[in-house]
Amino acid sequence: MLRERLAEVRERIARAAARAGRRPEEITLVAVTKTFPAAVIREAYELGVRDFGENYVQEFERKQPEVADLAEARFHFIGHLQSNKARRAAELFHVIQTVDTPKLARRLNETGRPLPVMIEVKLSEESSKSGVDPSELRGLIEALRTCPNLRLAGLMTMPPWSEDPEASRPYFARLRRLAEEHGLEQLSMGMSHDLEVAIEEGATCVRVGTALFGPRRRP
């Protein structure tokens, strides 16, 4: 089952990349495993998945010992991160995609571990409460430049939910323009239902849960 779903998602990525004149290797598939047990991470790893997304520090802390032997796995933190959990998150994860305040950046930097990070940008009022307002993006980028252990790779966003994938397009296009303005290369955008639109708009990382693993139970 997972094998077929994974093949389907990879095929969707390849077709969207071809339409956009891009190479599929430019796009990292991050498999979002929140609420699923460690065995699911392992199963996906055995099928070739190397990047995983998790939303909750405590949940991943429980699963991590069971997946610590997956040598090539990279775990991306994609949920809202409170600064009091930053230290633990920096130990557990390889990439933090959701930096949204200078305070959080400083806390992540303090752990002393070299860490690639992305900035989560909030592009709409109704979407989640996390993410930096575009008007404060420049200041946050400057704050990150004073953090020697953090390497800013790019921007991440999550548009408001809509049935219609095309509704995400203006948000994705805006994120791409912001990244260009600031000379940032990576764009984490697109989920199960709108990954094609995200790839057409330049996504370098799509975060896919439901299309791979089916519906989630409540955490």
Ligand SMILES: *Cc1c(COP(=O)(O)O)cnc(C)c1O
């Ligand atoms: C849960 C989650 C996803 C995955 O969403 P699906 O619609 O299940 O693909 C992607 N990004 C973030 C930030 C999430 O919280």
